[in-house]
Amino acid sequence: MTSPxxxxxxxxxxxxxxxxxxxxxxxxxxxxxxGYVVTVIGFAAIYAIFVTGLNFFMGxxxxxxFGQNAFAALGGYGSAILSGNYYWDPLLALVVSMxxxxxxxxxxxxxxxxxxxxxxxxxxxxxxxITYEISIEWTGLTSGYxxxxxxPPLGVGxxxxxxxxxxxxxxxxxxxxxxxxSTRLRDSRFGRALRAIAGxxxxxxxxxxxxxRYKLMAFVVAALYASCAGSLFAHFVGFISxxxxxxxxxxxxxxxxxxxxxxxxxxxxxxxLMVLMLPEFLRGLKELQDVVYSCVLVMILIFAPKGLAGxxxxxxxxxxxxxxxxxxxx
Amino acid sequence: MGKSDMALLSVQNVTMRFxxxxxxxxxxxxxxxxxxxxxxxxxGAGKTTLFNIISGFFPxxxxxxxxxxxxxxxxxxxxxxxxxxxxxxxxxQLFKDLTVRENVAVGCHRVTRGGIPAALFTPGWARKxxxxxxxxxxxxxxxxxxxxxxxxxxxxxxxxxxxxxEVARALAADPKLLLLDEPAAGLNTQETAALAxxxxxxxxxxxxxxxxxxxxxxxxxxxxxxxxxxxxKKIAEGTPAEIKxxxxxxxxxxxxxxxxxx
Amino acid sequence: xxxxxxxxQSLVNGVGVGLIYGLVGIGFCVIYNASGIVNFAQGxxxxxxxxxxxxxxxKLGLPMIVAAVLTVPIVALAGLAIExxxxxPMWDRxxxxxxxxxxxxxxxxxxxxxxxxxxxxxxxxxxxxxxxxPLKLGSIAISYQLFWILGCGSxxxxxxxxxFTRTTAGRALRACSQxxxAAALLGIPVSRMLMLSFALSAGLGAxxxxxxTPMQVTAYNIGTPFGVNGFIAAxxxxxxxxxxxxxxxxxxxxxxxxxxxxxxAGFKNVAAxxxxxxxxxxxxxxxxxxxxxxxxx
Numbered sequence: 052m053t054s055p056x057x058x059x060x061x062x063x064x065x066x067x068x069x070x071x072x073x074x075x076x077x078x079x080x081x082x083x084x085x086g087y088v089v090t091v092i093g094f095a096a097i098y099a100i101f102v103t104g105l106n107f108f109m110g111x112x113x114x115x116x117f118g119q120n121a122f123a124a125l126g127g128y129g130s131a132i133l134s135g136n137y138y139w140d141p142l143l144a145l146v147v148s149m150x151x152x153x154x155x156x157x158x159x160x161x162x163x164x165x166x167x168x169x170x171x172x173x174x175x176x177x178x179x180x181i182t183y184e185i186s187i188e189w190t191g192l193t194s195g196y197x198x199x200x201x202x203p204p205l206g207v208g209x210x211x212x213x214x215x216x217x218x219x220x221x222x223x224x225x226x227x228x229x230x231x232x233s234t235r236l237r238d239s240r241f242g243r244a245l246r247a248i249a250g251x252x253x254x255x256x257x258x259x260x261x262x263x264r265y266k267l268m269a270f271v272v273a274a275l276y277a278s279c280a281g282s283l284f285a286h287f288v289g290f291i292s293x294x295x296x297x298x299x300x301x302x303x304x305x306x307x308x309x310x311x312x313x314x315x316x317x318x319x320x321x322x323x324l325m326v327l328m329l330p331e332f333l334r335g336l337k338e339l340q341d342v343v344y345s346c347v348l349v350m351i352l353i354f355a356p357k358g359l360a361g362x363x364x365x366x367x368x369x370x371x372x373x374x375x376x377x378x379x380x381x
Numbered sequence: 382m383g384k385s386d387m388a389l390l391s392v393q394n395v396t397m398r399f400x401x402x403x404x405x406x407x408x409x410x411x412x413x414x415x416x417x418x419x420x421x422x423x424x425g426a427g428k429t430t431l432f433n434i435i436s437g438f439f440p441x442x443x444x445x446x447x448x449x450x451x452x453x454x455x456x457x458x459x460x461x462x463x464x465x466x467x468x469x470x471x472x473x474q475l476f477k478d479l480t481v482r483e484n485v486a487v488g489c490h491r492v493t494r495g496g497i498p499a500a501l502f503t504p505g506w507a508r509k510x511x512x513x514x515x516x517x518x519x520x521x522x523x524x525x526x527x528x529x530x531x532x533x534x535x536x537x538x539x540x541x542x543x544x545x546x547e548v549a550r551a552l553a554a555d556p557k558l559l560l561l562d563e564p565a566a567g568l569n570t571q572e573t574a575a576l577a578x579x580x581x582x583x584x585x586x587x588x589x590x591x592x593x594x595x596x597x598x599x600x601x602x603x604x605x606x607x608x609x610x611x612x613x614k615k616i617a618e619g620t621p622a623e624i625k626x627x628x629x630x631x632x633x634x635x636x637x638x639x640x641x642x643x
Numbered sequence: 644x645x646x647x648x649x650x651x652q653s654l655v656n657g658v659g660v661g662l663i664y665g666l667v668g669i670g671f672c673v674i675y676n677a678s679g680i681v682n683f684a685q686g687x688x689x690x691x692x693x694x695x696x697x698x699x700x701x702k703l704g705l706p707m708i709v710a711a712v713l714t715v716p717i718v719a720l721a722g723l724a725i726e727x728x729x730x731x732p733m734w735d736r737x738x739x740x741x742x743x744x745x746x747x748x749x750x751x752x753x754x755x756x757x758x759x760x761x762x763x764x765x766x767x768x769x770x771x772x773x774x775x776x777p778l779k780l781g782s783i784a785i786s787y788q789l790f791w792i793l794g795c796g797s798x799x800x801x802x803x804x805x806x807f808t809r810t811t812a813g814r815a816l817r818a819c820s821q822x823x824x825a826a827a828l829l830g831i832p833v834s835r836m837l838m839l840s841f842a843l844s845a846g847l848g849a850x851x852x853x854x855x856t857p858m859q860v861t862a863y864n865i866g867t868p869f870g871v872n873g874f875i876a877a878x879x880x881x882x883x884x885x886x887x888x889x890x891x892x893x894x895x896x897x898x899x900x901x902x903x904x905x906x907x908a909g910f911k912n913v914a915a916x917x918x919x920x921x922x923x924x925x926x927x928x929x930x931x932x933x934x935x936x937x938x939x940x
Contacts, residue, residue, distance in 0.1 A: 115741035117748065162924045169681040172744045173874055174923050176683070180871060181916045188909035232501060239500030240493055240514075243479075247487040250476030257436065257470070258554050259462035259491035268497070298867065302752050305745055314478070338760055345753035352746045353732045356739070 067234070070317045071227065077324065078223045082216050089215045095327045096222040097283045100229045102307045102319035104276020110314035111237060112269040113249025114164070115172055117301055118179030122274040124186055124296035125152040126281030131199040131291055132192065141205050145282040149275050156274030157267065164266045179301060186293040198292025205286040218287055225283060226320070229276060234316045236272075245269050249314075299341055306348040313357060388447075389414040389589050390435070390466075390558055395444035397430050397613075404430040405441070406613040412558070412591055417584040419592040419604035421624075423633055427613040429471065432562050432593045436468040437461035449557060463491055465557035471566055473543045477536040481527060481546055484535050485518040488553025521549040525579050541572030548579060558589045565596040577603050597634070601625070609633065648782045653900035659789040659858065661896020662796040663689075666851040667873025668880065668888030669803065670844035676820030676883055677840035678734070683744050684725060684751040686870020688845045691718045692852020693861030694758060697767050707772060715849045722845025725750055726838050734837065751866060758863040766862040792854045796889075799850055803885060812839060820883070868912055872899075875919045 081092040101123060108114050129148025133139040139147075163174045186193045193199065205212050205221050212218045236242045244265050247255040256262050285291050303326060311322025329347075330340050388411035397405040404427045412418040422428050434441045440455040447453070453461050462468070476484050493514060499507040522528045525545040530538060538546060544564060551559055561580070565573045573596065580603050584590050594600050600607060600621070607624045609617040611633040617624060624630055667689060674682050695717050699710035729750050733743050772791045777784040807813040818826040819836045827833045851869070852861065859865075873888075876895050880887025895915065902914035 115744070117745070163920075166923055168740055169744060170878075170923055172681070172683075172741055173871075173878075174920060176748075177871065177916045177919050180867065181913055184910070184912045184916070188913070235503075236497060236500045240490065240495050240510075241497055241500045243483060243487050244490055246479055246483075247476050247490075250478060251474040253470060254474035254476065255487070256458045257462050257468045257474075258488055258550070259459055259467075260487075261459045272497075298748075299752060302749050305749075339756070341756045342753045345749040345756075348749045349729055349746050352738065352742045352749075353729075353736065356736075356742055 070230075070320070074223065074227065074320065078219065081219060086215060089219055091327055091331070092324075093215065093219050093222055093287055095323045096219070096226045097280050097287060098304065098307060098327065099226055099320040099323035100283065101277055101280035102304050102311070102323055103229050103233050104273040104280070105304055105308055106313065106315075106319050107233065107236075107245075107276070108269045108273040109308065110318075111242060111249065112245040112266060114266060114269070116175040116270070116273065117172055118175040118177065118182075119273060119277045119304070120296045120298075120300045121178045121182035122152045122156060122277035123281035123284070123300065124182045124293075125155060126278030127285045127291045127296060128186060128193060128199070128281075129278070130282035130285040131202045134286070135199060135202050140207070141203055141286050142207050145205075145279065145286070148282050149278045152274050152278030153271050156271045160267050160270040160274075164263065164270060179298070183293055183297055186296070193293070196293065198290055198295075199285075200290040202285045202289045202291070204289065205283070215287075222283060222287065225279070229279070230316060230320060237316060241265075241268075302341070302348060303344055306344045306351075309348060309351045309355075388412060389416075389449060390591065391445075391447040392431075392435065393445045393447065395431065395434055395441045395446065397427075397434060398442045403613050405434070405610075407444070408610065408613070408615050409444075410608045410615065410618060412589060415584075415587065415589055417580070417590045417592070417603060417605045419594055419600045419607045420610060421594055421597065421600050421607060422610035424595065426610045426633075428593045428595075428610055429562065431610065432468070432560065435591075436466065436560055462554070465491075465555070466560065467491075467551045467554045467556035467558070468560040469547045469551055469562055469564065471563045473540070473547055475535040475543055475546060477534070479535055480531070481533050481535050481538065482515075482518050482522065482531040484546055485521055485550050485553045486514050488521075488550035489514045489517060491554040517553060521552050522546075524552070524582070525549045526575070541568050541575065544568060544572070544576060545579060548576075548583065552583065552588070556588055558591060559583065561590065561592045561594075563594055563596075564592070565594060565599045573599055649904055650901075652783050653904045654897055655783060655785055655789065657897035657900030658893055659786075659792050659896070660855065660899070661876075661893035662792050662889070663851045663855045663869070663892070664872045664876040664895055665889035665892025666796060666799060666847050667869055668876030668892050669800075669885045670847040670851075671874055671877045672880075672883050672885055672888050673816075673844045673847070674840045675877075677816055677836050678730075678819075679823075680730065680734070680740075680743055680747075681874075682725075682730075682841075682844070683747040683870065684754070684866075685844065685848060685873055686866035686868070687751050687754050688718055688722060688848025688866075689852035689855070689869040689873075690758070690861060690863065690866040691721055691754070692849035693856035693865070694762050694767075694852075694863070695849075696853045696856065697769055697861065698762055700769050701767075707769075711853050714853055715846050718849035718852075719842045719846040721754075722841040722843075722848075723838060725845075726841035730841070731834070731837065734834075751870075755863045755866060762863070764863055766860040768856055768860045771857040786858065788854070788857045792858075795850060795854055799847065800885070800889065803847075812836075816840060868915075871912075871919065872915055875915060875922065878919065878922055 077092060081089050101119070105119050108116055126148045129151055130141065130144045133144035133147060134141045159178060163171070163178070166174050187195050203211070204218060212221055244255065244260045247258070247260060248262055248265055252262050281296065284295065307322035307326045308319060309322070310325050311320065312318030326344065329343065330337065333339070333343060390412040392408060392410050394407045394409055395405050396403070396407055408431060420428055420431065433439055435446055437453065437456050437458040437460065445452055445454050448464060448466055451464070453464065453466070476487060479487070493510055495507050495510065519528065519531060522531050525548055527542060527545055527549065530542065535543070535546060564576055568576060577599055580590060580592065592600065592604060604621060607619065607621060608615055609624060609630050616629045616633060617627045619627070667685060670685050670688065671681065674680055692714055696710050696714040699705050699713055700707065705713070729746050730743065733746055771786065771788040773787040775787070777786040807817055815826070815831045816836050816839060818829065818831055819833055823833055872895060873892070876892035877888045879891030879894060880889070895918065898918060899911050899915050903911050906914065
């Protein structure tokens with residue numbers, strides 16, 4: 052092996068093998084723990100998927116959306132209604148809901164993403180609010196504040212994931228797949244174009260990148276992740292209500308994103324785990340949970356705007372010069 | 382027929398008004414294929430406006446821009462760019478969070494293909510393409526003399542090198558015409574000399590260059606043909622020697638900059 | 644088919660609540676003009692206005708007028724606290740626009756939760772300032788509170804106008820909105836202006852909250868709808884103009900009242916948010932500006 056190949060191997064080890072091993076270790080720990088820990092880790096996995104999508108739009112592409120909870124709600128309600136009321140296969144319900152959320156994101160994203168600054172912020176925020184209001188008011192479909200319960204667990208055909216632990220294994224698989232996709236896209240022509248837009252829109256434009264189209268694609272990808280996370284939540288918990296996808300979700304997911312490190316592939320996973328473990332150290336302060344999240348978020352925004360991982364990045368982790376991989380023989 | 386179908390870029394009677402202000406007044410010139418052409422003029426003469434019109438940043442009030450035989454007036458900037466007319470910015474616009482090499486790799490966008498499916502499933506052609514992007518980026522960084530800095534963060538480069546990186550990134554897009562907007566702005570004499578050398582070698586690679594510049598020394602050193610703009614109008618066009626001797630040009634430069642600096 | 648009386652009644656109600664939106668909208672503009680920041684926690688001041696006033700009335704048994712007058716400075720202090728603890732540190736570090744927006748949004752959530760913990764999560768209200776209403780005009784009922792809103796609303800606008808034109812601080816604030824760098828060069832303490840704008844804007848929000856509570860209810864979570872509607876009012880008015888925001892608020896209030904008649908009460912927020920998106924997509928510089936522009940051409 053030549054030396055460039057070795058550095059590319061060490062990059063592989065640092066960027067992929069280590070985090071995957073860490074995630075699997077957490078899961079193994081969870082599988083040997085009580086039901087409560089399983090629930091918390093399960094939530095962490097679901098949120099990590101949601102935040103990985105958010106990271107696509109905000110981290111890689113450098114845009115802002117305060118309404119991604121809208122697409123999580125589409126996924127959650129889509130899955131709940133299709134699998135609960137119409138007895139669809141949960142996996143099929145999940146995929147169809149994702150497709151629906153993607154189409155909605157493309158349609159509403161087209162005019163929305165033309166806006167800039169605080170108009171963009173308010174318009175995306177409004178998308179989340181509209182979805183929230185509809186999920187409360189369209190009681191015929193959503194049961195309003197009462198929410199929908201009795202949503203079947205995830206499964207394929209006849210085989211159903213009966214226990215939380217089985218479900219956790221499935222969630223882990225979804226999460227690893229989601230992060231794999233995020234990593235793949237980040238280090239590709241597509242991902243480079245997104246990150247170029249984050250760096251300088253005029254320069255990206257001048258190199259022939261259709262900025263509006265790429266932003267829209269990033270928005271749709273983020274919506275697909277959000278919808279998937281919403282569906283998984285519905286099947287994991289068996290119950291959803293408007294509050295699940297409300298404003299607190301926006302703040303929580305942003306806290307995760309900034310805590311874990313915006314723009315990094317594993318940041319969302321680390322952030323989700325940290326934020327959901329936080330209440331464990333604050334027992335007795337359950338009611339203060341959202342206050343603490345908000346304060347943590349504000350502190351990060353003030354003191355470490357690139358997220359805590361931004362501090363870690365001071366340690367030289369620049370990607371080693373990957374050698375041109377030998378073109379594989381056909 | 383004749384003269385204009387030899388020209389790679391043809392600026393025809395371009396006029397630009399902002400309210401009552403006329404920034405460009407019926408400006409015309411042709412840039413032949415393979416040329417190293419410069420547009421000069423004192424500060425506020427309307428060079429940057431003209432530059433923005435050619436690159437599609439905004440459309441002119443009147444007139445046409447013809448590139449490689451097609452009218453490109455009013456096309457959005459990314460569409461102009463994807464035809465092979467690549468610009469740089471007066472204030473360097475790097476992708477700060479990317480490495481030097483990745484910056485150049487983004488430049489390859491125009492000459493590569495593939496979206497989400499190619500990124501996910503990396504078929505053989507996509508892998509070959511990535512290897513080619515890698516090779517091309519390194520080659521271009523070597524070309525502008527930044528080979529050793531390939532894996533640095535782009536914003537850690539000194540300003541003069543950031544300018545060179547921008548040129549390398551633009552070259553990665555395989556431009557038919559490279560538009561340089563005041564590339565010497567903010568550079569010291571030494572850096573300007575290095576830049577002049579790179580511009581000449583870029584042109585020698587067969588890339589047509591249109592240079593819009595305030596710095597006379599750079600222009601006189603590298604340009605083969607020069608158009609001079611003052612108060613929005615073209616007042617002269619010719620070889621560097623002709624321009625140096627042109628009475629209107631001397632008047633414009635002595636009248637303009639000297640009093641402005643005083 | 645809604646009859647004429649219903650229609651007229653909804654217009655009357657719409658004007659009332661619309662004035663409230665207008666006051667909130669002016670609050671947005673005051674901060675925006677001073678700093679270029681859009682405070683997404685603006686609605687929180689309306690909520691605090693109602694909740695604090697209610698607490699002073701019910702827990703301390705203060706008379707209405709005293710409670711109302713005390714509430715305004717208390718909420719203005721909350722505005723100062725947000726400025727000092729959240730906005731200023733980010734402002735000083737040159738934080739990105741969306742980061743500041745996010746921080747104000749987080750602040751709103753925190754304040755809402757703290758309100759639940761201290762004042763409870765139940766909706767509450769208090770009587771109208773003048774009892775014995777409503778005034779009957781044929782079949783149309785006009786609540787006395789509406790007159791209070793009209794009166795206090797106009798008073799606030801006049802006071803604001805006097806403040807911005809007759810006082811040094813007001814003129815300095817206006818100078819900041821025209822050009823912050825130039826204002827700083829002229830020796831105007833720009834950062835103190837930021838403080839002033841938060842206090843002023845919080846006070847305005849509190850007045851809106853105190854006035855509107857008898858007509859509806861107040862609860863920890865009414866901040867977001869009032870904030871969003873105030874923002875819409877400001878946007879309709881072209882963001883930055885106080886008169887525009889007030890007119891925009893009334894227009895929005897009336898539209899919303901009509902939407903309630905036509906679609907039912909449940910979807911009034913959806914209707915308002917749709918108006919927001921339509922205005923943003925079609926008239927990003929404000930409806931009034933768009934109308935003036937089309938006249939000019």
